[in-house]
Amino acid sequence: MSKNVELDAKDVRIVRLLRKNARISNKELAAKAGLAQSSCLERVRRLRMARVLTGYHADVDPDPLGIGLQAMVAVRLARHARADVEAFERHLETVTEVVTIFHVAGANDYLVHVAVRDSAHLRELALSAFTERPEVDHIETQLIFAHRRNHELPVYLDLEED
Amino acid sequence: MSKNVELDAKDVRIVRLLRKNARISNKELAAKAGLAQSSCLERVRRLRMARVLTGYHADVDPDPLGIGLQAMVAVRLARHARADVEAFERHLETVTEVVTIFHVAGANDYLVHVAVRDSAHLRELALSAFTERPEVDHIETQLIFAHRRNHELPVYLDLEED
């Protein structure tokens, strides 16, 4: 799938810095990575082309957007033929309330993070987007009180330091 | 908690655009939001100050970083006294393998998304970071085959259009 990309210590530093703050200027990024601006720019371009960096996204407080409730919906499919799996995934992509889809191994097939207005909205969504779907055997919904992200991503490479 | 912020249609457009691409230039952002650059810049600044926009983060392919495996660890605590809950959360913040913590209501108390090197690493982590902890009653680990994020975040406000 991915082209067997090899990252050196400076690539990793660039990636971590952009992970922590995607709007850092190239100038500052270059300084912190120990590169000239032009070289740093070129590296970032290559990391994007190689699909190591796949996007830059703002984190947004859901409250002001009218998102009053979030939930994790655990989904078990009725059958696991490729056609069913693909149909269900295609369907999920059309559901605006879906934030993240985790395809998992275990008792459940999917964990679907959804963001809704309120409990009435969640109830309606559970029916229309999940229970009423022919591919779905069973769902179990958990309210999300809070969620915290860690933006220091782990790196498991042995890099000779420069 | 949040200061009862009110967003108008242009704020929402700004937020959505930054959500889709956090490295969009202010010039382009202003054009797409229908504002002068200076006005747009001021709005973004206010949205940051109001904590509607809380950060900008690059999305990174885990493979090239040596992350060969991801899992969702469902955690049930032994007791739910504030002291235990807070101790456990503080502990999780020190674990580098943790990507996201969902605090949920239901049979389980937490869903913890972790990124590890391989299955041996996951086994070791399950023991050291979860099972051996006094606050933890029981865990259940699910491998994550894949996960897809939707960067079009839903908005449930009725905005009079301009």
Place this chain on the structure above:
DNA sequence: ACTCATTACCGATTTCTCTTCGGTTTGAAA
């Protein structure tokens, strides 16, 4: 070890963007 080719790097320059600021418009309240 030497050569050659490829790749990465750098600094200077040009182009474009960001940021600030003074003045103007807008809208609500008196």
Place this chain on the structure above:
DNA sequence: TTTCAAACCGAAGAGAAATCGGTAATGAGT
């Protein structure tokens, strides 16, 4: 209608991004 505050705008100086030609590092093959 007048007043005030908030939001907006355009212009301009400061700053960053992007390009490019030349140079250094790298590594494979002899």
